[in-house]
Amino acid sequence: MKPAAFDYVQSHSLEEAMVALRKYGGDAKLLAGGQSLVPLLNFRLLRPAALIDINRIPGLDRVEMIAGDALRVGALARHHTLETSPVVARHFPVLHAAMAHVAHLAIRNRGTIGGSLSHADPAAELPMLALLLDAIITAESTGGTRHLAARDFLIGALTTALAEDEIVTAVEFPALPAGAGWDFAEFALRSGDFAIAAVAAVLTLRDGVVGEARIALMGVDETAIRASAAEGLLQGQRYRPELIRAAARSACAAINPITDLRASADYRRHLVEILAERVLAGAWNRAEGQAA
């Protein structure tokens, strides 16, 4: 299980990386954390002509709060940085909570935010959180810079809207509404495994009435998705157990899960309903706590 030969190109600036990417015209892969890429190379499921290593590009790993209380995360920030960043924990606790579910320490030490988004695994936490938090993804190429909403960025299983010569350079999480409650729940066979299903939610209450509801699901469709109908059901409503159950059922209706080795489509639907109910209840509790 050894990778096929490739050229190794180390970039010291974004410019160099973009030029190299263009030069190889789709036959090169960007090497950031490599935690998803290298297994594919070792199994020889991928055999690019070149790997363009972007790890040494300075400044690309910054995690910072920017104007409007938004969080800007450079593409080379590692999962472990988000997991332990006090800024993330304070402003985006849901993101903080989700990061602990990403594989294991050694993987989180290397795996990057840009890499996870670009790889777009339907059972990976970061794309789902980007979707939940209405993140804006910055993609750059020699042709210019684009800003893509997460929902436009994630197209399908391992498929994004990135052009061949584009590099994800940053992701921006806009500030959450004040007093938002949140929750995250994941079901995996073992700790650190890819999720069979996971649900995350953010709820904002005004006087006990839902202002905004966001529900994101993963592991249960081609890509992470938002349960828009369920979000709609909650809007403007007061807490009732039946409402939560109805929203969970609605979330469940929105998905198109697969049957694989780990779980059947039916079980995944069942799990989404259960997790959605728990997560909505948890987020509601937190939102009420915030309001109180």
Place this chain on the structure above:
Amino acid sequence: MSDCHTIRVSVNGTSHECLVESRLLLVDFLRRDLALTGTHIGCEHGVCGACTILLDGDSVRACLTFAVQTDGCRIETVEGLGESDNLSPLQQAFRDHHALQCGFCTPGMLMTCIDMMKKYPLADDQAIREALSGNLCRCTGYVHIVDAVRAARDRPEESSP
């Protein structure tokens, strides 16, 4: 040989300058080129943790890293911990608690433990188990490994490598 590069790395405090093929996995570089066979290969897809080493102080999978990427880096492997007649406190805790049987996963376990003890409070056994969950052991059922980590955690002054 295809695309090759010269790298300069510090491994357990010793500098090496070597010509490596781009595709050479760090774990093969350590084992074959430097004859540091303490770091083991268990799966080559990042699941088992047997190849875990410290790269600039952070635990990483040497099977998911190319040697060429480590130019200028500081690498620590199990060979850089204690000696067989002078074990490090963590190694000693593993021995005292019988935390290894066949010993194949042990080097990766030790390197992971060093990093996780640095990064997490490991307040209870469940936290220790979670933190160990990226390293598979097929012999011990983890019971004695948890004992060893708990003991090392409780004597931090002795447990730095």
Place this chain on the structure above:
Amino acid sequence: MRYTLHVNGQDRSVDLDGDTPLLWVLRDALELKGTKFGCGAGLCGACTVHLDGHAVRSCQTPVSDVGKSAVTTIEGIGETAIGARLQKAWLDVDVVQCGYCQAGQIMSAAELLAQGHVPSDEAITAAMNGNICRCATYTRIRQAIKRAASPSFASAAARK
């Protein structure tokens, strides 16, 4: 530098400085340990190998000089008819004592026999003079070379 050597019938690639003696290329890079280091100065003959059939001192031959020549060592000489006869004769006469110099002895003898006739004592002395044996097996070396060179031995060996 990268060199592709043709050794005992196979192409072998090595990546080394051009001035590396062929002896160390064979022993260290190609793991052909049959060829021995004796003096490192071309004085003892223990390191003798063939380049295109000619005996040379591998300790005095930089790898950059080998070029496309066919390298034959003690490990490969048995594949040739002459080499096989010599090795058989060496066994029959029980030449070897410690054995350290014998690879070089056989390589030198093989070049001699390749001339195609039964060598005279003078020819043997001339050919083998540069190969030193501290166990002093010279008498039996001479016997073995004669034995290997005799036409009847050659045909007997061929029948085997």
Place this chain on the structure above:
Amino acid sequence: MSAELRPKIIGARVRRVEDPRLLTGGGAFADDLGTPGALHVAFRRSDHPHARIVGIDCAAARAMPGIRAIFTGEDLDGLVKPILATSRMRNYHPTPIPVLARGKVRYVGEPVVAILGESRYLAEDALEAMEIAYEPLGDVVDPEQAALPGAPLLHEAAGSNILVSREFSRGDVDLVMAEAFVRVGGRFRFHRKTPVAMENRTYVAEYDRGRNFLTLTSSTQVPGIVRDALVALLDMPGHSVRVVAQDVGGGFGGKTSLYPEEVLVCALARKLKTNVRWTSDRLEDLISTSQAFDEIIDAELALARDGTILALAADVTGDVGAYSIYPWTAGIEPVQVVSFLPGPYRIDTYRGRVRAVATSKPPMGPYRGVGRPVSTFVIERLIDMAARRLAIDPVALRRHNFVSGDDFPYKVVTGLVWDHSSFREGLDEACRAIGYDALRSEQRRAREAGRWFGIGIASYAELTGIGSRISAAPGMPINTGTETASIRIDSTGTVTASFGITSTGQGLETTLSQVVAQTLGVRIEDVRIIQGDSSAVAHSTGSYASRSTVLAGGAATLAARAVREKVLRAAAHILEAPLEDLDAADGAIFVVGTDRSITFRDLARAVYSEMGRLPKDTREELEATKVYDPYFGTTSSATHIVTLDIDPETYKIRLHRYLVGEDCGRVVNPLIVEGQVHGGVAQGIGAALHEEVVFDASGQILTASLADYTIPAAGDIPPIEVVHIEAEAPSTIGGYRGMGEGGTIGAPAAIANAISDALAPLGIEITELPVTPERLFQLVRQAQAKAAKEQGSS
């Protein structure tokens, strides 16, 4: 020194002598061997489950850089013979295993072409340039279909896919069943699993062309078996082949068989007169190391009103994969299932039928517990099902039916004999230690709170330390019933003890050092253990079947006693004291009750170097070689108790407590025994909840990575408590019973019982393992649908 003051080595928690090297990266696993200049093998393996090989084109691969040779099955003609596991079993059809496939392939992953390159990287490059044309043959995937007449045959010469069939029977089972008060039964399924040692199989063949000597460094559990087989397959003299297993990274049965790759590196090293090495990668390990379990068992148990077991009937179909494995044969796993099915219970009326069916899957081989994890799962489920039907507590039902007291030695219907072992004491002690009665109260409260809380018990007996009488029974042409120890005190006064068994993590260097040191009277650090080397003793097979401590420990005791006698005789001269007044301990021989003594070092010098100190005719060589044959073997037993919770919504299972009460006879080193139990239980938990090798309908393997074949991680294993019961010493030398496999035997049954117990209100009985969340989801859904239907119809 009085007996009480003497250092007790056997029984102490001695820290392992193996650990310093293993903790510092200084272990010597096969792949750690340097062998510069060796050629690296990469195999092109079959991607077809069953197909004719139409053509192999190696031309492009041969021209790739760094490729030194390529071999197909045909190229091996005359170099090596196929592997053949023979047996005197009736109704057994051996299947030759070609070292590389000849004519056809029989499973996905079977080696077809061997490519030898200057590095593994280059060899793998050439794999991609190979072209092999196949013509698919009929599917042989489902064992029940494959057993039907007219099914496509994997081995035409065998005439059937049923490689072994056998029946054990006593009494009129049908009559007793018909008249019984209660009958419980069903179809049980234990899916296929694989051992997954952390070290992948690795073979390094070093060929000394000058001496025509072959050294194989192998990650094997059985260097002796491999040596003997290589000698036959390669037609070489035995003294020219040495098989060495230094540090082996776990085996668990997966390294007890002879593998084609192992034979191939040797044949090619000899042919090419060079060193040849192969280290399997994880993908290869998961598709080509022997696999385990994979049985369908239709079983029924009949009981009287008072709970007395009256009869047991079982039909077992074992899916043994593509070949009958060497040397164990295709019978190894399924035949043991029917042999051990009666468990530790008195069952006079029994009918057990078994057939081992070949399919297009990797060969079935021994795996920790062999047969007994499956038989224990079935009988222990039947006991619990019966307890529920009879409204008798499962502990009481077990106690009532155990072989006990005067029943020992008890001859099981299938011919096994239970040596006296603590069946009842183990159960009682485990119940007491875990607080069984309190657990039942806790369960009542938990149920009232809506929790799905279960308590599971499993008791079992295992035959360990098998001697030559039983070893011969399966009719294999090898002797697994003896082991040899050779002990020598050299002129420096230190001790070297040589064995053929192999430590794959069990700490045998430590336990055998303890046995030798205590028996001889020296310190542990004075003893060096040589093991895992076919040249260490004349005959040995290796480590498997929970035999190493019993057999090698027994042989060590015999040899050490013999050496000790020589030592004392020499000391009697030097100390001028009567033999019977002498004793040895802590590295010295002393005259009891005096301060006169001599160290082993000084004694050895006197014997070997200081001529004149001993009369010539009293000088003896301070060494001895002894063979130990326990003849029948002995019995180990244990009771496992587990408690767990099932999330009633997600069906996630959380194990709370796990307790093992076990009788392994005299404990040499409690630290090591506990470690073995922990590891065995963890593997049993894996088998019960996680691990399954999955194939699609055509025979393609779907679990070919550790992301898909999921073994337990630290978070999946609860704390495990171990209680030792040393009730009655067995008849083995030293009083040891084997214990390496036990944990794995009890855990699947205990967990299946606990889950069934948790789900009892829903009427769910677990009959299929592993119980994944998906399977639980389906079971609960079916139960709920059934309940809804019953409610609707009532």
